Amino acid sequence: MSANPHHLLGAYVLGGLDDADLSLFEAHLDGCAACRKELAVLEKVPMLLDSLPVPDAVALSGSPGSSAVPGVNAGADANAPARLFNELARRRRTLRRRWAVLAGAVAAACLAAGLAVGPLLARPPQPDATYSVASGGGLHVNIDMARKTWGTELAVSGSSLPADGTLSLWVRDRAGAEDRACAWTATPSGKVKVTGATPIQLGSISSVELRDGAQRAVAVITVP
Helix, strand or coil: CCCCHHHHHHHHHCCCCCHHHHHHHHHHHHCCHHHHHHHHHHCCHHHHHHCCCHHHHHHCCCCCCCCCCCCCCCCCCCCHHHHHHHHHHHHHHHHHHHHHHHHHHHHHHHHHHHHHHHHHHHCCCCCCEEEEEECCCCCEEEEEEEEECCEEEEEEEEECCCCCCEEEEEEEECCCCEEEEEEEECCCCCCEEEEEEECCCHHHEEEEEEECCCCCEEEEEECC
16 A cells, blocks of 8 residues: 555545555544545546547546546556556446346346236135026026225126127025126127126025026026
8 A cells, every 4th residue: 555545545436456555545534534535526537438439538637648537557568558448447347247247147037936926916806705507598697706905806607698788687685685787788699698796795694596588587506
């Protein structure tokens, strides 16, 4: 270490100190307000040098025998500035590569976690109860019931249903009260997928009826 550690500030900014000098200079920096003030001015120098080609950086160093980095004596060797800038640039590239590898590993881990969790997040919620009914004429009705704080959600799918008129789904509770959960216009294909809702809690439902436009029961599901 130089007798005056202040002269090593430039090499410190550019990452040119070895481990021993680095530790000693940082200890000096803790007690030197002048070095800390100058460091705040010079902290952007490495970024500026990274944007310059090495020949341009060497040209800015002045005469061939002088050094562009305070604290490093180039002596009489005319090639010293070029070697210095090449070495400092190499060190900064190595550091950037290490960070890039680390960032890539973190990104890959996040992607792997996303791929693993994605199917779980995309999976639709499972119903709390499922009931279905079928008839000899091919009619089939399936109802998924999901318990909600406000009542019950009913997902209805069916085939071979009446092809005209208005169809409706009615929910009856165990006290005999009824509530219309949903209604829709019949489709020519006789198929349907709709979602309805009722304030009747799932545990209080005694039956569900699918009715046609004349309010005749097309299908009845009894809930035990």
